[in-house]
Amino acid sequence: MCSLLIYAMGSASPLGAQEAGKVYKLERAGLRLEMQALAPDVVRAFFIGRGFSAAEALMIARRGCVFRSAIGNAAGAAGAPEIAIDLRRWRIPGKDGGSTMRIREEWQKIWRERQIPEKARTAFYWALFPTEQNYGPMDYNWGMLTFGLAPGERFDLVLRWEYGDREQEMTLKGLQCAQ
Amino acid sequence: MRTIRIFLAVAFLASAGFGFAGQVRAFGLLQEMAGKPQAPEFALPDLDGETHSMSRYRGKVVIVNFWATWCPPCREEVPSMQRAYKALEGSGVVMLAIHVGGSEEQIWAFLNDMDVTFPVLIDKGGKTGRRWPMRGLPTTFVVDPQGRIVLRAIGGREWDNPAILKAVMALRN
Numbered sequence: 001m002c003s004l005l006i007y008a009m010g011s012a013s014p015l016g017a018q019e020a021g022k023v024y025k026l027e028r029a030g031l032r033l034e035m036q037a038l039a040p041d042v043v044r045a046f047f048i049g050r051g052f053s054a055a056e057a058l059m060i061a062r063r064g065c066v067f068r069s070a071i072g073n074a075a076g077a078a079g080a081p082e083i084a085i086d087l088r089r090w091r092i093p094g095k096d097g098g099s100t101m102r103i104r105e106e107w108q109k110i111w112r113e114r115q116i117p118e119k120a121r122t123a124f125y126w127a128l129f130p131t132e133q134n135y136g137p138m139d140y141n142w143g144m145l146t147f148g149l150a151p152g153e154r155f156d157l158v159l160r161w162e163y164g165d166r167e168q169e170m171t172l173k174g175l176q177c178a179q
Numbered sequence: 180m181r182t183i184r185i186f187l188a189v190a191f192l193a194s195a196g197f198g199f200a201g202q203v204r205a206f207g208l209l210q211e212m213a214g215k216p217q218a219p220e221f222a223l224p225d226l227d228g229e230t231h232s233m234s235r236y237r238g239k240v241v242i243v244n245f246w247a248t249w250c251p252p253c254r255e256e257v258p259s260m261q262r263a264y265k266a267l268e269g270s271g272v273v274m275l276a277i278h279v280g281g282s283e284e285q286i287w288a289f290l291n292d293m294d295v296t297f298p299v300l301i302d303k304g305g306k307t308g309r310r311w312p313m314r315g316l317p318t319t320f321v322v323d324p325q326g327r328i329v330l331r332a333i334g335g336r337e338w339d340n341p342a343i344l345k346a347v348m349a350l351r352n
Contacts, residue, residue, distance in 0.1 A: 046249070050280070070252070072334055122280035122305035126247060130314035136210040139333035141315030142252050 021067075021178045028170060030083045030163035032074035032140065035067045037178035040151055046127075051120030064102065065149035065177035069129055072140020080137045081164030087131050089160040092147060093171075102146040104128035152179035208343050209321065209330040212312075218243070218322045219310040223300040226283055226290075231275060231300055233326065240350045241322040242274045242338075245308055247281060248289040252335035253317040257293060263338035264297040271351055275300055279308045279316065323350045 021037030038046075040061035047057040060066070073083050092099045104125050111121045129143030149155060157172045218241070222232045233241070244260065246253035257276075264274045274297040278286050286299060302308055311320065312328070319338075321330035329350060336343065 050249075118304050119280060119282075122303070123247075123249075126279045126305060126308065126316055127249065133314050133333070135333060138208060138336075139210065140252075141333060142250050142317075143315055 021176055024172065024175065026172070027074045029161075029166075029168045030074055030081060031071070031085075031159070031161050031168070033069065033071045033159075035069040035071075035145060035175075037176060038066045038068055038144070039178040042178075047120070047124070050123035050127075051117050052124075056114070056116065056120075060146075062151065063148060065147040065151070065153065067145045067147070067175075068142075069145050070140055070142045071129065073135040073137050075137035078137055082134050082136050082162075084134045084162040085132065086160075087129065087145075091158040092149075092155050093158060094155075099148065102148040103131045105131060107146070147177065149177050151177050153177045208336055208340060209332050209346055212320070212328045212331050215323075215327040215329050216312065218320070218326050218328050219307070221277075221302075221307040221310070223277065223302055223307060225298045225300050226286060229298075231298055233322070236273045236322075237326055238324050238352070240272045240324060240347060242272065242319060242347065243311075243322060244274070244276045244317065244319040245279055245311070245313055246276055246317045247279055248285055250316045254289070256317065256335040256338060257290075257295065259336070259338040259340075261293070261295050261297065263344060266339055266344055267347070270348060272347055274298075277302050277307060279305045321347055321350065324352045 021039075023034065023036045025034045026032075043061040043064060043066045044054075044057040047060055048054060052060070071085065073080070075081075087101050087103050090101050092101070107128065108121060108125060111124065116124075127144050129145050130141055133141060135141075147155065147157075154174060154176045157175055158169065159172065160167070160169050162168065218233050220233050222230050224230050242263075244256075246257075248254065260274065260276065267274065276297060277300045279302050281301065281303070283301060286301065290299065311318075312331075313320075315333065317333075317335055319332045319336070320328045323329045330346065
């Protein structure tokens, strides 16, 4: 496993510390990633604006630990290998084997059980980063990542992806949910 | 609440572009679609209430863009899509933008200050998006005159890039 120092571009954010967390950026073995924790108030506002009740939006904000992200292939020209990402293989190390991310399919199950309106469920589904995706050169997606942690909680994140036919792994250390 | 939403928009826009803006190359802008699957049929209204379907455009090259107003790279590529639309006008190439979820009011609010003349369709329940080979936003497909998806782009592009226009025009019968 390779632990890599990631650089936090705090000054790159147009927001103050209360609105969002640091911007984390990395580029390694075909992967380009940028992520930033979103403040609970921002998350609440976003989902209330898309059909969730105030209580449901608060639940997402309190239990989601939501980051906005852009993740894709770092290559800018044809011929470079594809990368393959499966968020189900990303892990948060910890006691009892750690935990996994909260992917969009898990949230959809919760929303169906709670009979959330289709409009809200649709917005949530497409707002979250896709669980599984292959990226050719220049390809990337934008979307939210959710970790199921409390506001302010610190954690490490083990990333796994395929670059061509090679398995890659690295650990992002010291991420923090916004509060 | 308005203040919070403004902050939100700024926060999301901070991710726009993903650092790719300066890396445009003549090749590799669009990926070939493995297996060239048939484009799934749909019947969706545009913002003026007119219904558009894939079968309506059989025999033409169709660019199908899936987007949402709250997706920063989606927003960023709209102006270049409009320029591409104008450049392709009269060439037998159709451009359709399909907004996943949302409401007409939200889309109009975003497009209000933009001179967008290509059809913007709305997929309120997101069902059309799930039937296409698409997992995240933005994603754009190019469908050939036989109704097959032959090219795709995951993520934003500068759609009036000459290399993209050339690749799209080359698909015409």
